[in-house]
Amino acid sequence: MSTKREQPPGPGRPRDPDADTAILRSAMEVLVEQGFAGASIERIAKRAGVAKVTVYRRWSSKETLLADAIEAARDAIPAADETETPAEDLPGIIDQLLPQWSEALVRPELRMLTARLLGAGPDHPRLLAAYREHHLEPRRERALATLRRARDAGVLAPDADLDMLIDMLNGAVVQYLLLADDTPDPAAARDYLERLFRQAGLRGPAADTPPSAR
Amino acid sequence: MSTKREQPPGPGRPRDPDADTAILRSAMEVLVEQGFAGASIERIAKRAGVAKVTVYRRWSSKETLLADAIEAARDAIPAADETETPAEDLPGIIDQLLPQWSEALVRPELRMLTARLLGAGPDHPRLLAAYREHHLEPRRERALATLRRARDAGVLAPDADLDMLIDMLNGAVVQYLLLADDTPDPAAARDYLERLFRQAGLRGPAADTPPSAR
Amino acid sequence: MSTKREQPPGPGRPRDPDADTAILRSAMEVLVEQGFAGASIERIAKRAGVAKVTVYRRWSSKETLLADAIEAARDAIPAADETETPAEDLPGIIDQLLPQWSEALVRPELRMLTARLLGAGPDHPRLLAAYREHHLEPRRERALATLRRARDAGVLAPDADLDMLIDMLNGAVVQYLLLADDTPDPAAARDYLERLFRQAGLRGPAADTPPSAR
Amino acid sequence: MSTKREQPPGPGRPRDPDADTAILRSAMEVLVEQGFAGASIERIAKRAGVAKVTVYRRWSSKETLLADAIEAARDAIPAADETETPAEDLPGIIDQLLPQWSEALVRPELRMLTARLLGAGPDHPRLLAAYREHHLEPRRERALATLRRARDAGVLAPDADLDMLIDMLNGAVVQYLLLADDTPDPAAARDYLERLFRQAGLRGPAADTPPSAR
DNA sequence: GAATAAGCGAGACGGTACGTCCCGTCTTAGC
DNA sequence: GCTAAGACGGGACGTACCGTCTCGCTTATTC
Known part of the structure; x- marks a missing residue:
């Protein structure tokens, strides 16, 4: 290893x-x-x-x-969150998802590290591979577990492509963080992530198709 | 300038x-x-x-x-695609969107350039700014126009957050190309983008919420 | 050169x-x-x-x-002292000879240089050669000229071996300076040199063989 | 000790x-x-x-x-040469003095040692002190004894400054061996030393001040 | 058509890092 | 206590490349 x-x-x-x-x-x-x-x-x-x-x-x-x-330097990622209290409602899910992506935006050293290593990819694929293996993959696994429970709870469509969904969430965050001139403040990060989650389809089943919108 | x-x-x-x-x-x-x-x-x-x-x-x-x-080195981006034949149907929209993102994945020098400049961000913000202004923004404008027409045609939900949608599409593509070990072949890129479009909600109006599925 | x-x-x-x-x-x-x-x-x-x-x-x-x-770093040695006022008497000669040897004893950097270069001889003969050529030889030439005039003036025996005499004077000074723990003060240096000159035979013709000493 | x-x-x-x-x-x-x-x-x-x-x-x-x-590494120096056959004549004295200085010139390791330790003086006075105490002083004592007997025998002037004389003899030898490019051969060393002794005043009593030369 | 000013290739300059070597010292294992 | 075998911090080695500078020569415009 x-x-x-x-x-x-x-x-x-x-x-x-x-x-x-x-x-x-x-x-x-x-x-x-x-x-x-x-x-x-x-x-x-x-x-x-x-x-x-x-x-x-x-x-x-x-x-x-x-x-x-x-x-x-890999963080101790809580391996899988089976222990977390199951949350069937949307706010509960979002409260679980938010910090997972927020920290990459808000902690400056994580933002720097991400930028440096993604940028180093073409020249130093081994560094990128190490980063992927020890930093990105564990986070993805955890996120996947959370999303799976969200789908089971009906917060996400049953046919949602969860892998792709993570790519999109990750990707939006990554490009936000790479393009930002400096570390965003936590409130802005939270706003952005909430907009992101909504557009990604993380809506309550009822809120998804309000009768008035039809 | x-x-x-x-x-x-x-x-x-x-x-x-x-x-x-x-x-x-x-x-x-x-x-x-x-x-x-x-x-x-x-x-x-x-x-x-x-x-x-x-x-x-x-x-x-x-x-x-x-x-x-x-x-x-900026490409000549067709400024806005008013000239394009309006397309109300999903396949037509996708055929218009696909090449716009595909080239970043498939053309090796574009992939390299993107990786290098996003990686250079923390140290050399002026380079990143130049790249954003002359390469990313024009592409984003074009994509926005296309998506707007897609929404007007009913292919996207009327309340879709188009800016965020572009962030998600861009982001997924960016992290795909940054993490890939080498340039993906065109077929794989096409498959990935089609999965991406689907999960992003680019579905036919009927297929999106079929009454029978409820 | x-x-x-x-x-x-x-x-x-x-x-x-x-x-x-x-x-x-x-x-x-x-x-x-x-x-x-x-x-x-x-x-x-x-x-x-x-x-x-x-x-x-x-x-x-x-x-x-x-x-x-x-x-x-070679000093500008007054090439030959033809210009000096000829001195037939012993004190005049000694006053001319004294500073020539005194400076090597009294100036600390000259003392250090001499020690270092004579010590470096076995390992770095080129350095020793440079020192000999540019520092020692000119001084020897000047001393030789002075001694020659001393012999002509009768202060030295007519058959004195001047080259050897210089070796002896130089040598005594060199070993004094090499063995001393630190730079001698000018008065001690003067005393030593006067004893040296006397034993070397630099005596007035009359003082050399006082009738009472016989 | x-x-x-x-x-x-x-x-x-x-x-x-x-x-x-x-x-x-x-x-x-x-x-x-x-x-x-x-x-x-x-x-x-x-x-x-x-x-x-x-x-x-x-x-x-x-x-x-x-x-x-x-x-x-100090040599076993015959402490004092009381045992030596007293010699009133010049050749006898010289035969006793010659080897005492000749070996420093002729034995390569002695020549090297002398050069190294005199050169090390400024930086490592303790080494120089050890050399002086265990190598130079015993030789000087022996030489002094020999010269004292020479003076008593009339081969040297009665008022000769024997300490200074040794400095001169030692000094000439030292600077000869320090400046030589390599170890002189024994014949050259002998010639040099004989010239040295003569100029130092080691002459027969008659030859020293022949009445006819006056 | 000369004067002039800028362009140009070449190379020296101070600086930083390279990867290697040796030194004196320290720390272990095994006898 | 001894040998053997390293690891450690320190320092110098000689090389390479970088961004900057300064030279002599060339070239085109301006007077």
């Missing part, structure tokens, strides 16, 4: 595990702040308080280092 | 106008191929067959040069 | 002559202060306020750089 | 006394061959066939190690 190999316990002084974590965290910070081009080994090492050679001993290239850093 | 100033015709040897176009085209090529970090003035100048100082005399920074290059 | 080649005036920006002098002076300072091992190109360049590559462009190795620096 | 402490016999495996001598000899060899800068603990340990940590356990720094190595 990780690109890091476990070192055999052979003779000699063992590697300092603190150095690993310091390097990975430093790498992530520099990547978020300065981008891939600015994430030189030299800078990463200096910020981690570590000699360059200590980095080179562990990772043979900037790309593998950053891929590991991305993996190590 | 352009950041380029016209030079007064004063005395001395006039600037070679061919150099401008060669530099702009070279800049765009390098940007697409190597990304912003790889788009050094040195490389651009070498590819254009021009001395570095010739570039610096015309543009004060890499950012303004690339912004001009992005502007110069 | 110098190991530096004159550059052809070909195209391109010419080399900055100020950089040459700054590098040479910086190199000399670092050599005197830190010794050969401490005289890294990096340090020399930093102190000279110059990029490393600017040094490498001019000198291919530390040794050739330092050899040039040694040459450039 | 030595900077080495005797270790208490406490528990655990006792230190290998062979390691001490191997390290000291290795240190001396490396110092003579490579100079102070090249005499890294790493190299010394490797040549001694010993782990680096074994060296560090015994000596706290490179300087103290080398100082001990210098002390250990």
